[in-house]
Amino acid sequence: MRYVLIMALVLTCTTPAFAQTPEEWFAEAGMHFKKGEYPEAISLYDQILEEIPNNFDALEKKGIAYSNVGRHPDSLEQFFTILQYRPDDVTALTGMGLGFGNLGEYQEALSYFEKAYELDPNSTTVRNYKEFAEKVITKYPYIPTPKPTDSKVYSATIPDWARGTASAWLDGAINDSEFGSALEYLLVQGVVQVSALDDPGTLESVRDGAAVWAKGAGDAELVPLIHHLINTENIQYVVTKTSEDVKRETDLFKKYVREVTRAVDKEKRYIEYPNPSEDVIKKFLRDYKKWNFEEEVAKAATGFPDPVFSIIDEVMVIYYTVYVNEQPSGLPLDHKSTLEESLAYWEEQRFNIRDREARFEFIVTEKKYEANVWITWVVRDIGEGVLGHAHIGKGAVEVALGDYNCDGAFQLYDISSVKHVMTHEIGHSIGLKHVDDASNIMYPSFTPSFAYCLMQIS
Numbered sequence: 001m002r003y004v005l006i007m008a009l010v011l012t013c014t015t016p017a018f019a020q021t022p023e024e025w026f027a028e029a030g031m032h033f034k035k036g037e038y039p040e041a042i043s044l045y046d047q048i049l050e051e052i053p054n055n056f057d058a059l060e061k062k063g064i065a066y067s068n069v070g071r072h073p074d075s076l077e078q079f080f081t082i083l084q085y086r087p088d089d090v091t092a093l094t095g096m097g098l099g100f101g102n103l104g105e106y107q108e109a110l111s112y113f114e115k116a117y118e119l120d121p122n123s124t125t126v127r128n129y130k131e132f133a134e135k136v137i138t139k140y141p142y143i144p145t146p147k148p149t150d151s152k153v154y155s156a157t158i159p160d161w162a163r164g165t166a167s168a169w170l171d172g173a174i175n176d177s178e179f180g181s182a183l184e185y186l187l188v189q190g191v192v193q194v195s196a197l198d199d200p201g202t203l204e205s206v207r208d209g210a211a212v213w214a215k216g217a218g219d220a221e222l223v224p225l226i227h228h229l230i231n232t233e234n235i236q237y238v239v240t241k242t243s244e245d246v247k248r249e250t251d252l253f254k255k256y257v258r259e260v261t262r263a264v265d266k267e268k269r270y271i272e273y274p275n276p277s278e279d280v281i282k283k284f285l286r287d288y289k290k291w292n293f294e295e296e297v298a299k300a301a302t303g304f305p306d307p308v309f310s311i312i313d314e315v316m317v318i319y320y321t322v323y324v325n326e327q328p329s330g331l332p333l334d335h336k337s338t339l340e341e342s343l344a345y346w347e348e349q350r351f352n353i354r355d356r357e358a359r360f361e362f363i364v365t366e367k368k369y370e371a372n373v374w375i376t377w378v379v380r381d382i383g384e385g386v387l388g389h390a391h392i393g394k395g396a397v398e399v400a401l402g403d404y405n406c407d408g409a410f411q412l413y414d415i416s417s418v419k420h421v422m423t424h425e426i427g428h429s430i431g432l433k434h435v436d437d438a439s440n441i442m443y444p445s446f447t448p449s450f451a452y453c454l455m456q457i458s
Protein backbone atom coordinates (compact mmCIF):
# COMPACT_ATOMS: atom_id res chain seq x y z
CA MET A 1 0.00 0.00 0.00
CA ARG A 2 2.72 2.41 0.98
CA TYR A 3 4.64 1.64 -2.18
CA VAL A 4 1.66 2.43 -4.40
CA LEU A 5 1.14 5.73 -2.63
CA ILE A 6 4.72 6.79 -3.22
CA MET A 7 4.45 5.88 -6.88
CA ALA A 8 1.34 7.95 -7.18
CA LEU A 9 3.10 10.85 -5.54
CA VAL A 10 6.04 10.60 -7.91
CA LEU A 11 3.69 10.48 -10.85
CA THR A 12 1.84 13.63 -9.88
CA CYS A 13 5.11 15.40 -9.33
CA THR A 14 6.64 14.57 -12.69
CA THR A 15 3.55 15.27 -14.76
CA PRO A 16 2.56 18.88 -14.20
CA ALA A 17 -1.07 19.44 -15.03
CA PHE A 18 -0.40 22.36 -17.41
CA ALA A 19 2.74 21.30 -19.24
CA GLN A 20 3.15 23.30 -22.40
CA THR A 21 5.39 22.79 -25.37
CA PRO A 22 7.49 25.58 -26.91
CA GLU A 23 5.09 25.53 -29.88
CA GLU A 24 2.24 26.38 -27.53
CA TRP A 25 4.32 29.11 -25.92
CA PHE A 26 4.97 30.55 -29.37
CA ALA A 27 1.26 30.54 -30.16
CA GLU A 28 0.40 32.17 -26.85
CA ALA A 29 3.16 34.76 -27.18
CA GLY A 30 1.93 35.52 -30.69
CA MET A 31 -1.54 36.26 -29.34
CA HIS A 32 -0.15 38.67 -26.76
CA PHE A 33 2.01 40.24 -29.44
CA LYS A 34 -0.96 40.92 -31.70
CA LYS A 35 -2.75 42.68 -28.87
CA GLY A 36 0.31 44.77 -28.07
CA GLU A 37 0.79 42.99 -24.74
CA TYR A 38 4.57 42.97 -25.07
CA PRO A 39 5.67 42.23 -21.48
CA GLU A 40 3.54 39.05 -21.49
CA ALA A 41 4.97 38.06 -24.87
CA ILE A 42 8.54 38.73 -23.67
CA SER A 43 8.21 36.47 -20.65
CA LEU A 44 6.97 33.64 -22.89
CA TYR A 45 9.90 34.14 -25.28
CA ASP A 46 12.17 33.94 -22.23
CA GLN A 47 10.63 30.59 -21.35
CA ILE A 48 11.22 29.37 -24.90
CA LEU A 49 14.83 30.57 -24.84
CA GLU A 50 15.43 28.77 -21.58
CA GLU A 51 14.22 25.58 -23.23
CA ILE A 52 15.87 26.19 -26.62
CA PRO A 53 18.74 28.66 -26.20
CA ASN A 54 19.40 30.86 -29.22
CA ASN A 55 16.10 30.15 -30.89
CA PHE A 56 16.30 32.83 -33.56
CA ASP A 57 12.57 33.28 -33.95
CA ALA A 58 12.13 33.89 -30.22
CA LEU A 59 15.14 36.24 -30.11
CA GLU A 60 13.82 38.20 -33.07
CA LYS A 61 10.31 38.63 -31.68
CA LYS A 62 11.71 39.50 -28.27
CA GLY A 63 13.87 42.15 -29.94
CA ILE A 64 10.86 43.64 -31.71
CA ALA A 65 8.77 43.55 -28.50
CA TYR A 66 11.52 45.36 -26.56
CA SER A 67 11.75 47.91 -29.35
CA ASN A 68 7.99 48.52 -29.23
CA VAL A 69 8.08 49.22 -25.48
CA GLY A 70 11.04 51.56 -25.92
CA ARG A 71 13.67 49.32 -24.28
CA HIS A 72 16.22 49.85 -27.04
CA PRO A 73 19.40 48.49 -25.38
CA ASP A 74 17.53 45.26 -24.55
CA SER A 75 16.19 45.11 -28.08
CA LEU A 76 19.68 45.57 -29.52
CA GLU A 77 21.02 42.73 -27.41
CA GLN A 78 18.57 40.25 -28.97
CA PHE A 79 19.40 41.25 -32.53
CA PHE A 80 23.12 41.28 -31.74
CA THR A 81 22.90 37.70 -30.49
CA ILE A 82 21.18 36.60 -33.71
CA LEU A 83 23.89 38.27 -35.80
CA GLN A 84 26.60 36.38 -33.92
CA TYR A 85 25.32 33.26 -35.60
CA ARG A 86 23.54 34.63 -38.66
CA PRO A 87 25.43 37.73 -39.84
CA ASP A 88 23.14 38.07 -42.88
CA ASP A 89 19.81 38.08 -41.06
CA VAL A 90 18.02 41.08 -42.62
CA THR A 91 15.47 41.50 -39.82
CA ALA A 92 18.17 41.44 -37.15
CA LEU A 93 20.29 43.92 -39.14
CA THR A 94 17.30 46.25 -39.55
CA GLY A 95 16.46 45.80 -35.87
CA MET A 96 20.02 46.86 -34.99
CA GLY A 97 19.68 49.94 -37.17
CA LEU A 98 16.33 50.76 -35.60
CA GLY A 99 17.74 50.34 -32.10
CA PHE A 100 20.72 52.61 -32.75
CA GLY A 101 18.47 55.10 -34.54
CA ASN A 102 16.19 55.21 -31.50
CA LEU A 103 19.22 55.85 -29.30
CA GLY A 104 20.41 58.66 -31.60
CA GLU A 105 23.55 56.90 -32.92
CA TYR A 106 22.61 57.41 -36.55
CA GLN A 107 25.86 56.49 -38.26
CA GLU A 108 25.95 53.13 -36.54
CA ALA A 109 22.28 52.76 -37.47
CA LEU A 110 23.05 53.54 -41.10
CA SER A 111 25.81 50.92 -41.29
CA TYR A 112 23.27 48.24 -40.35
CA PHE A 113 20.55 49.58 -42.66
CA GLU A 114 23.05 49.65 -45.52
CA LYS A 115 24.00 46.03 -44.98
CA ALA A 116 20.32 45.01 -44.75
CA TYR A 117 19.60 46.97 -47.93
CA GLU A 118 22.43 45.25 -49.77
CA LEU A 119 20.95 41.89 -48.84
CA ASP A 120 17.32 42.83 -49.51
CA PRO A 121 17.07 45.84 -51.85
CA ASN A 122 13.38 45.17 -52.54
CA SER A 123 12.20 45.68 -48.98
CA THR A 124 10.33 48.97 -48.64
CA THR A 125 10.81 48.88 -44.88
CA VAL A 126 14.59 48.56 -45.16
CA ARG A 127 14.74 51.30 -47.79
CA ASN A 128 12.60 53.68 -45.70
CA TYR A 129 14.86 53.19 -42.70
CA LYS A 130 18.02 53.62 -44.75
CA GLU A 131 16.68 56.85 -46.24
CA PHE A 132 15.70 58.05 -42.78
CA ALA A 133 19.23 57.51 -41.45
CA GLU A 134 20.87 59.22 -44.43
CA LYS A 135 18.59 62.23 -44.06
CA VAL A 136 18.99 62.58 -40.32
CA ILE A 137 22.81 62.37 -40.49
CA THR A 138 22.95 65.40 -42.80
CA LYS A 139 20.33 67.20 -40.71
CA TYR A 140 21.97 66.73 -37.32
CA PRO A 141 25.73 66.20 -37.63
CA TYR A 142 27.33 64.72 -34.49
CA ILE A 143 30.47 62.89 -33.38
CA PRO A 144 29.91 59.13 -33.17
CA THR A 145 30.54 57.42 -29.85
CA PRO A 146 33.83 55.48 -30.07
CA LYS A 147 33.56 51.70 -29.90
CA PRO A 148 35.37 49.93 -27.10
CA THR A 149 37.95 47.47 -28.43
CA ASP A 150 38.86 44.01 -27.30
CA SER A 151 42.41 42.79 -27.74
CA LYS A 152 41.18 39.22 -27.72
CA VAL A 153 38.66 39.47 -30.52
CA TYR A 154 40.38 36.93 -32.72
CA SER A 155 41.28 33.56 -31.39
CA ALA A 156 43.06 31.07 -33.56
CA THR A 157 44.79 27.79 -32.95
CA ILE A 158 46.42 26.55 -36.10
CA PRO A 159 48.27 23.26 -36.40
CA ASP A 160 51.99 23.32 -37.18
CA TRP A 161 51.72 21.67 -40.60
CA ALA A 162 49.89 24.79 -41.78
CA ARG A 163 53.04 26.82 -41.12
CA GLY A 164 54.76 24.73 -43.79
CA THR A 165 51.88 25.40 -46.18
CA ALA A 166 52.14 29.12 -45.46
CA SER A 167 55.89 29.06 -46.19
CA ALA A 168 55.23 27.26 -49.46
CA TRP A 169 52.66 29.90 -50.37
CA LEU A 170 55.05 32.73 -49.50
CA ASP A 171 57.77 31.13 -51.61
CA GLY A 172 55.35 30.91 -54.52
CA ALA A 173 55.38 27.12 -54.49
CA ILE A 174 51.59 27.09 -54.14
CA ASN A 175 49.17 29.72 -55.38
CA ASP A 176 46.59 31.82 -53.53
CA SER A 177 43.68 29.52 -54.09
CA GLU A 178 45.63 26.39 -53.08
CA PHE A 179 46.64 28.10 -49.88
CA GLY A 180 43.03 29.30 -49.56
CA SER A 181 41.83 25.68 -49.75
CA ALA A 182 44.19 24.67 -46.95
CA LEU A 183 42.85 27.47 -44.78
CA GLU A 184 39.32 26.62 -45.75
CA TYR A 185 39.92 23.09 -44.51
CA LEU A 186 40.99 24.47 -41.16
CA LEU A 187 37.95 26.73 -41.03
CA VAL A 188 35.51 24.00 -41.93
CA GLN A 189 37.07 21.63 -39.42
CA GLY A 190 36.54 24.31 -36.81
CA VAL A 191 40.28 24.39 -36.10
CA VAL A 192 40.37 28.09 -36.84
CA GLN A 193 37.75 30.33 -35.33
CA VAL A 194 37.08 33.58 -37.05
CA SER A 195 35.06 35.82 -34.79
CA ALA A 196 34.28 38.66 -37.10
CA LEU A 197 35.07 39.74 -40.61
CA ASP A 198 37.06 42.89 -40.32
CA ASP A 199 38.88 45.01 -42.85
CA PRO A 200 40.90 42.36 -44.69
CA GLY A 201 43.72 44.78 -45.53
CA THR A 202 45.88 44.58 -48.62
CA LEU A 203 47.46 41.37 -49.78
CA GLU A 204 50.89 42.89 -49.08
CA SER A 205 50.09 43.66 -45.47
CA VAL A 206 48.65 40.21 -44.82
CA ARG A 207 51.59 38.58 -46.59
CA ASP A 208 53.89 40.22 -44.04
CA GLY A 209 51.73 38.87 -41.23
CA ALA A 210 51.84 35.41 -42.75
CA ALA A 211 55.63 35.58 -43.09
CA VAL A 212 55.98 36.40 -39.40
CA TRP A 213 53.61 33.61 -38.54
CA ALA A 214 55.34 31.02 -40.73
CA LYS A 215 58.51 31.71 -38.75
CA GLY A 216 56.77 30.77 -35.53
CA ALA A 217 54.89 33.89 -34.31
CA GLY A 218 51.50 33.68 -32.55
CA ASP A 219 48.45 32.56 -34.49
CA ALA A 220 46.78 35.97 -34.23
CA GLU A 221 49.19 37.12 -36.98
CA LEU A 222 47.50 34.85 -39.47
CA VAL A 223 43.94 35.97 -38.82
CA PRO A 224 43.98 39.05 -41.10
CA LEU A 225 45.24 36.76 -43.86
CA ILE A 226 42.37 34.38 -43.32
CA HIS A 227 39.96 37.29 -43.54
CA HIS A 228 41.64 38.48 -46.69
CA LEU A 229 41.33 35.10 -48.34
CA ILE A 230 37.73 34.71 -47.26
CA ASN A 231 36.92 37.98 -48.97
CA THR A 232 39.07 37.65 -52.07
CA GLU A 233 39.01 33.91 -52.76
CA ASN A 234 35.36 33.52 -51.90
CA ILE A 235 36.07 30.75 -49.45
CA GLN A 236 33.00 29.07 -48.05
CA TYR A 237 33.58 28.83 -44.37
CA VAL A 238 31.86 27.89 -41.20
CA VAL A 239 32.17 30.28 -38.33
CA THR A 240 32.55 28.24 -35.23
CA LYS A 241 32.23 30.30 -32.15
CA THR A 242 32.49 29.05 -28.66
CA SER A 243 29.91 30.29 -26.20
CA GLU A 244 32.75 32.18 -24.47
CA ASP A 245 33.49 34.01 -27.72
CA VAL A 246 29.85 35.00 -28.02
CA LYS A 247 29.65 36.05 -24.39
CA ARG A 248 32.79 38.16 -24.63
CA GLU A 249 31.55 39.89 -27.76
CA THR A 250 28.10 40.42 -26.28
CA ASP A 251 29.59 42.00 -23.14
CA LEU A 252 31.67 44.29 -25.28
CA PHE A 253 28.64 45.23 -27.33
CA LYS A 254 26.59 45.98 -24.20
CA LYS A 255 29.40 48.22 -23.00
CA TYR A 256 29.26 50.09 -26.30
CA VAL A 257 25.48 50.53 -26.07
CA ARG A 258 25.84 51.90 -22.51
CA GLU A 259 28.45 54.35 -23.76
CA VAL A 260 26.20 55.44 -26.62
CA THR A 261 23.33 56.08 -24.20
CA ARG A 262 25.61 58.03 -21.88
CA ALA A 263 27.10 60.14 -24.69
CA VAL A 264 23.70 60.97 -26.20
CA ASP A 265 22.35 62.00 -22.77
CA LYS A 266 25.41 64.06 -22.00
CA GLU A 267 25.35 65.91 -25.32
CA LYS A 268 21.58 66.28 -25.10
CA ARG A 269 21.64 65.06 -28.69
CA TYR A 270 18.36 65.58 -30.50
CA ILE A 271 16.70 62.28 -31.30
CA GLU A 272 14.41 61.82 -34.24
CA TYR A 273 12.81 58.40 -34.10
CA PRO A 274 13.25 56.21 -37.18
CA ASN A 275 9.69 54.90 -37.06
CA PRO A 276 7.25 57.85 -37.03
CA SER A 277 4.15 55.62 -36.68
CA GLU A 278 3.82 55.93 -32.92
CA ASP A 279 4.21 59.67 -33.03
CA VAL A 280 1.53 59.99 -35.71
CA ILE A 281 -1.05 57.98 -33.78
CA LYS A 282 -0.29 59.84 -30.54
CA LYS A 283 -0.84 63.26 -32.11
CA PHE A 284 -3.86 62.00 -33.97
CA LEU A 285 -5.55 60.69 -30.83
CA ARG A 286 -4.69 63.89 -28.97
CA ASP A 287 -6.43 65.98 -31.66
CA TYR A 288 -9.15 63.45 -32.34
CA LYS A 289 -12.05 65.81 -31.68
CA LYS A 290 -10.87 68.37 -34.20
CA TRP A 291 -11.24 65.89 -37.05
CA ASN A 292 -14.96 65.18 -36.54
CA PHE A 293 -14.76 61.99 -38.57
CA GLU A 294 -17.85 60.22 -37.31
CA GLU A 295 -19.93 63.29 -38.01
CA GLU A 296 -18.44 63.81 -41.48
CA VAL A 297 -18.75 60.23 -42.60
CA ALA A 298 -22.27 59.98 -41.21
CA LYS A 299 -23.31 62.86 -43.45
CA ALA A 300 -25.46 61.31 -46.18
CA ALA A 301 -24.21 61.47 -49.74
CA THR A 302 -27.49 63.18 -50.66
CA GLY A 303 -26.30 66.19 -48.68
CA PHE A 304 -23.55 66.80 -51.25
CA PRO A 305 -24.13 68.79 -54.46
CA ASP A 306 -24.19 66.81 -57.71
CA PRO A 307 -21.21 67.05 -60.05
CA VAL A 308 -21.76 69.00 -63.26
CA PHE A 309 -20.87 67.98 -66.79
CA SER A 310 -20.53 69.51 -70.20
CA ILE A 311 -20.19 68.08 -73.71
CA ILE A 312 -16.93 69.07 -75.36
CA ASP A 313 -16.34 67.76 -78.91
CA GLU A 314 -18.95 65.03 -78.41
CA VAL A 315 -17.23 63.89 -75.22
CA MET A 316 -19.00 64.11 -71.88
CA VAL A 317 -16.69 65.74 -69.33
CA ILE A 318 -17.80 65.28 -65.73
CA TYR A 319 -16.39 67.80 -63.28
CA TYR A 320 -15.83 66.75 -59.69
CA THR A 321 -15.07 69.43 -57.16
CA VAL A 322 -12.94 67.94 -54.40
CA TYR A 323 -12.25 69.20 -50.89
CA VAL A 324 -9.03 67.76 -49.43
CA ASN A 325 -8.83 67.53 -45.66
CA GLU A 326 -5.68 68.36 -43.72
CA GLN A 327 -3.43 65.33 -43.17
CA PRO A 328 -2.67 64.00 -39.69
CA SER A 329 0.49 65.64 -38.34
CA GLY A 330 3.85 63.93 -38.04
CA LEU A 331 3.58 61.98 -41.28
CA PRO A 332 6.99 61.42 -42.84
CA LEU A 333 5.53 61.80 -46.31
CA ASP A 334 3.04 64.07 -47.92
CA HIS A 335 0.06 62.20 -49.29
CA LYS A 336 -1.05 65.18 -51.34
CA SER A 337 1.27 64.14 -54.16
CA THR A 338 -0.01 60.56 -54.11
CA LEU A 339 -3.56 61.96 -54.17
CA GLU A 340 -2.65 63.90 -57.31
CA GLU A 341 -1.52 60.62 -58.87
CA SER A 342 -4.80 58.93 -57.88
CA LEU A 343 -6.83 61.77 -59.43
CA ALA A 344 -4.66 61.75 -62.56
CA TYR A 345 -5.28 58.02 -62.88
CA TRP A 346 -9.02 58.55 -63.13
CA GLU A 347 -8.69 61.57 -65.42
CA GLU A 348 -6.84 59.35 -67.90
CA GLN A 349 -9.53 56.66 -67.96
CA ARG A 350 -12.23 56.73 -70.64
CA PHE A 351 -15.76 55.57 -69.96
CA ASN A 352 -18.94 55.08 -71.90
CA ILE A 353 -21.98 56.80 -70.44
CA ARG A 354 -25.29 56.69 -72.33
CA ASP A 355 -23.49 55.69 -75.55
CA ARG A 356 -21.18 58.60 -75.29
CA GLU A 357 -17.48 58.74 -74.49
CA ALA A 358 -17.00 60.22 -71.06
CA ARG A 359 -14.10 61.33 -68.90
CA PHE A 360 -13.60 62.93 -65.50
CA GLU A 361 -11.92 66.11 -64.39
CA PHE A 362 -11.16 67.05 -60.80
CA ILE A 363 -11.04 70.55 -59.40
CA VAL A 364 -9.70 71.03 -55.90
CA THR A 365 -11.61 73.57 -53.82
CA GLU A 366 -11.01 75.25 -50.48
CA LYS A 367 -14.76 75.63 -49.94
CA LYS A 368 -16.19 72.57 -48.27
CA TYR A 369 -19.84 73.37 -49.09
CA GLU A 370 -19.33 73.38 -52.85
CA ALA A 371 -17.38 70.08 -52.98
CA ASN A 372 -18.93 66.92 -54.47
CA VAL A 373 -16.35 64.81 -52.66
CA TRP A 374 -14.50 65.25 -49.35
CA ILE A 375 -11.21 63.41 -49.08
CA THR A 376 -9.62 62.56 -45.79
CA TRP A 377 -6.80 60.35 -44.44
CA VAL A 378 -7.35 58.66 -41.13
CA VAL A 379 -5.33 56.70 -38.63
CA ARG A 380 -8.36 55.62 -36.65
CA ASP A 381 -9.59 52.04 -36.64
CA ILE A 382 -12.35 52.03 -39.23
CA GLY A 383 -13.18 48.37 -38.72
CA GLU A 384 -11.45 45.00 -38.87
CA GLY A 385 -9.67 44.75 -42.22
CA VAL A 386 -11.29 47.93 -43.57
CA LEU A 387 -8.89 50.15 -45.46
CA GLY A 388 -11.24 52.88 -46.62
CA HIS A 389 -14.80 54.05 -47.10
CA ALA A 390 -16.52 56.02 -49.81
CA HIS A 391 -20.01 56.97 -50.81
CA ILE A 392 -20.96 55.99 -54.35
CA GLY A 393 -21.16 58.87 -56.84
CA LYS A 394 -20.38 61.71 -54.41
CA GLY A 395 -19.83 62.25 -50.69
CA ALA A 396 -17.05 61.40 -48.26
CA VAL A 397 -13.90 59.37 -48.92
CA GLU A 398 -11.76 58.19 -46.04
CA VAL A 399 -8.54 56.26 -46.41
CA ALA A 400 -6.68 54.53 -43.59
CA LEU A 401 -3.00 55.37 -43.18
CA GLY A 402 -2.10 52.37 -41.04
CA ASP A 403 -3.31 49.78 -38.58
CA TYR A 404 -2.36 47.53 -35.65
CA ASN A 405 -2.11 44.28 -37.59
CA CYS A 406 1.63 43.98 -38.13
CA ASP A 407 3.15 43.70 -34.67
CA GLY A 408 0.44 44.89 -32.32
CA ALA A 409 1.60 48.52 -32.43
CA PHE A 410 0.17 51.12 -34.78
CA GLN A 411 2.15 50.97 -38.01
CA LEU A 412 1.86 53.27 -41.03
CA TYR A 413 1.27 51.73 -44.46
CA ASP A 414 3.75 52.36 -47.23
CA ILE A 415 3.04 55.03 -49.87
CA SER A 416 1.98 52.66 -52.62
CA SER A 417 -0.60 50.97 -50.37
CA VAL A 418 -2.14 54.32 -49.38
CA LYS A 419 -2.22 55.36 -53.01
CA HIS A 420 -3.87 52.10 -54.06
CA VAL A 421 -6.63 52.47 -51.47
CA MET A 422 -7.12 56.15 -52.33
CA THR A 423 -7.48 55.40 -56.04
CA HIS A 424 -9.98 52.64 -55.26
CA GLU A 425 -12.09 54.84 -52.98
CA ILE A 426 -12.09 57.75 -55.43
CA GLY A 427 -13.32 55.23 -58.01
CA HIS A 428 -16.37 54.66 -55.77
CA SER A 429 -16.91 58.37 -55.32
CA ILE A 430 -17.18 58.85 -59.08
CA GLY A 431 -19.79 56.09 -59.20
CA LEU A 432 -17.83 52.88 -59.79
CA LYS A 433 -18.70 49.62 -58.04
CA HIS A 434 -16.60 46.57 -57.27
CA VAL A 435 -15.46 44.19 -60.01
CA ASP A 436 -14.37 40.52 -59.95
CA ASP A 437 -11.15 41.04 -61.89
CA ALA A 438 -8.35 40.93 -59.31
CA SER A 439 -6.07 43.06 -61.48
CA ASN A 440 -8.61 45.90 -61.60
CA ILE A 441 -8.25 48.75 -59.09
CA MET A 442 -11.95 48.29 -58.18
CA TYR A 443 -11.36 44.72 -56.98
CA PRO A 444 -12.70 44.68 -53.41
CA SER A 445 -9.76 43.19 -51.52
CA PHE A 446 -6.18 44.35 -51.07
CA THR A 447 -3.37 43.56 -48.64
CA PRO A 448 -1.48 46.69 -47.63
CA SER A 449 2.25 46.73 -46.87
CA PHE A 450 3.69 48.57 -43.90
CA ALA A 451 6.31 51.29 -44.14
CA TYR A 452 8.36 50.58 -41.03
CA CYS A 453 7.17 47.35 -39.43
CA LEU A 454 10.01 44.90 -38.75
CA MET A 455 7.70 41.93 -38.47
CA GLN A 456 7.00 41.82 -42.21
CA ILE A 457 10.65 41.57 -43.30
CA SER A 458 11.41 38.00 -44.22
Ligand SMILES: [Zn+2]
Pocket: 424, 428, 434, 444
Ligand atom coordinates in the same frame (compact mmCIF):
# COMPACT_ATOMS: atom_id res chain seq x y z
ZN1 LIG B 1 -14.44 49.29 -52.33
